Amino acid sequence: MKNLLSAKQMRDADAITIKNKEITSIDLMESASEAFVEAFIEEVADHETTIAVLCGKGNNGGDGLAVARLLKAQGYTSVFVYLIAFSEKESADYTANLKRLEDLWFPMLAVNKVEDLPDIKDEVIIDAVLGSGLNAPLEGPYKELAQKVNALKRHVIAIDVPTGFPAEGELKENSVYLKADLVICFERPKINFFFPEAAQALKHFKVVSIGLDEDFIQQCPSLYHLVEASDLREMVQPRELFSHKGTYGHALIIAGQQQTMGAALLAARACLHGGAGLTTVSIPESGLTALNTSLPEVMYLDRGELSARSIQKYSTIAIGPGLGTGKESTDLLKSIFQLNRPLILDADALNIIGNYPEFLNHLPSDSILTPHMKEFDHLFGKHQSWWERLETARNKAVALNCIIVLKNQFTFIIDQSGSVTVNSTGNPAMAQGGMGDVLTGLTASFAAQGYSAKDAAIIACYLHGKTGDELAEGQVSVSASALADHLAYTLKGLIK
Incomplete structure (x- = not known):
């Protein structure tokens, strides 16, 4: 980089x-x-x-x-x-x-x-x-x-x-x-x-x-680095002969409520097209028909079956899109924290932590937090500038031993040492609802495939933005669904 x-x-x-x-x-x-x-x-x-x-x-x-x-x-x-x-x-x-x-x-x-x-x-x-x-x-x-x-x-x-x-x-x-x-x-x-x-x-x-x-x-000491296409070609491993679905991990996405099922489905769609070997989504039963109709490759786990034992088989766990912030969701997140496994936390999972800051004391190491500006300030307090916000992110990533993906036109990925990777892909055509859900699912996909938390976040951010750049050619706007469906094509172009 x-x-x-x-x-x-x-x-x-x-x-x-x-x-x-x-x-x-x-x-x-x-x-x-x-x-x-x-x-x-x-x-x-x-x-x-x-x-x-x-x-x-x-x-x-x-x-x-x-x-x-x-x-x-x-x-x-x-x-x-x-x-x-x-x-x-x-x-x-x-x-x-x-x-x-x-x-x-x-x-x-x-x-x-x-x-x-x-x-x-x-x-x-x-x-x-x-x-x-x-x-x-x-x-x-x-x-x-x-x-x-x-x-x-x-x-x-x-x-x-x-x-x-x-x-x-x-x-x-x-x-x-x-x-x-x-x-x-x-x-x-x-x-x-x-x-x-x-x-x-x-x-x-x-x-x-x-x-x-x-x-x-x-060779100059620098906390700031710019990721480029050549970096992706070095980071992403091509699929080998005789590999199978078990080779590429099993991601669990805990997301959605009856009124926000789309967020869960978008995250699952991105995880699938990002290349995870298996994808399971834990959503309310009311969304099962929509899941089976739109994503027949994605498996379902009843919320009532979430337990320490049932979750052990998953390579990675993402939680938050469309989850809601009520008592049931708060209790669910608290129970997931007790597993002490790295998590990918987005949307309502971050909002819950903002409501209960003591949850941060139990954040598993190597977790990935993916806040936009308002979610970040809800987590860590109001900031007067983005420079100040980034400095807080650097300090918190070190203190919490986690990855913070601070979403922006140019997204910042801050690692456990406080180093900042700047992602330059993406464009205003992507300013539509659901893009964050896609990024969460995509991050979960690469984490499930065995990439480190930092690499999974960097690859996901670059691929997410690059796909949007490709789709934006000749278009005013790009939908989250279209972006999720195009991810595999963009990834193939990056690593060929």
């Missing part, structure tokens, strides 16, 4: 690359600018597009100056540079790239105060004002500049990071950023790109390689 680094670590990677490859910093900046321009051309193919480049006086501005020169060389006919000169200090590489433009008699305007910036009419604005080194909210003229540019409502493409947006750390409410439609970032996405608050600063991001020392990046 790819390490995600802090802003400081990325600067260290720059320095190591310059040293090990025996190149100059201005040459590395040129490589970064070339990579940006290549991605920019894919986004803005029309060479008649009018472009304004806003350049601060640091290295981000140096990138912007180089980008302007390279765009002109690529045939873009209207490129204008605004030199944002709110600071007297300028980096050496900025100075060098500015000299290159001056030698070309490049069209430029110095902006010494916000009032000097005209109402830009250009179709695209490239933001190269401030880079990732910022560690404080925008203030003074930079804040005014961001507000003025935002009001123009132009198509904005940021170099590496939107102006004012910190690479990591808590994103303050009501902070001002220069909003970008697209960020073309270098070598790695910023950690903060994966938090919902990032929507205040950017709509999309694209990562380009600029030739940094990959060995150094992967």
Whole structure:
């Protein structure tokens, strides 16, 4: 998996690359600018597009100056540079790239105060004002500049990071950023790109390689990692000749009430299509006809037969979707806890624990909790930001010796050591009821097949989102049922 680094670590990677490859910093900046321009051309193919480049006086501005020169060389006919000169200090590489433009008699305007910036009419604005080194909210003229540019409502493409947006750390409410439609970032996405608050600063991001020392990046100590398709190909074991249903485990899903039987059926459907050898669902008897009709491969266990002895044969146990939070469900969860076996806990199982926090003291080690934001805050208290929420998740995963799957557009999988794996698959088309139930069943499927709790959660999250990505092509929305039915096809494509 790819390490995600802090802003400081990325600067260290720059320095190591310059040293090990025996190149100059201005040459590395040129490589970064070339990579940006290549991605920019894919986004803005029309060479008649009018472009304004806003350049601060640091290295981000140096990138912007180089980008302007390279765009002109690529045939873009209207490129204008605004030199944002709110600071007297300028980096050496900025100075060098500015000299290159001056030698070309490049069209430029110095902006010494916000009032000097005209109402830009250009179709695209490239933001190269401030880079990732910022560690404080925008203030003074930079804040005014961001507000003025935002009001123009132009198509904005940021170099590496939107102006004012910190690479990591808590994103303050009501902070001002220069909003970008697209960020073309270098070598790695910023950690903060994966938090919902990032929507205040950017709509999309694209990562380009600029030739940094990959060995150094992967050896850097980091708590944050990004899972990719190549990781799935290494993690998921292909099915072998002479294997049979017993080879792939037996999952038990305890879910559903008379009014919420769909949640149980969705979880069971996902478990089945995720590849569990056997799937049993424990639902109220009123759902038996629906189960036999829609999922004849899935077996049934009467709630009254749940006991320490009857449960021993199952490879894994998931509980919660559509379970309800009344006394009967609470007593059931309490009795399951007494078995002291790792569990997969979702939905109403988490809500019950939130109602009775003392249940956490009896949580079996290596259990998997899969809360969305409201369920997480019900479990562990209100939080003011996603950074704060993730820090709590890291602490709780260590203290409880469990896996926490904190669901989000980019889901965080936090393991027993507090390490965070970021899942990048998934899309807004999946914003429909039942998706969490599918993820629970899918996680149970991989846990039943013998994968560790962490690996089962990572594989399930990636496959869940990737399937949604495939189905979303050409569709506005994706249903949970359709996603569950397509899981095996997506998985085959990942491991072939």
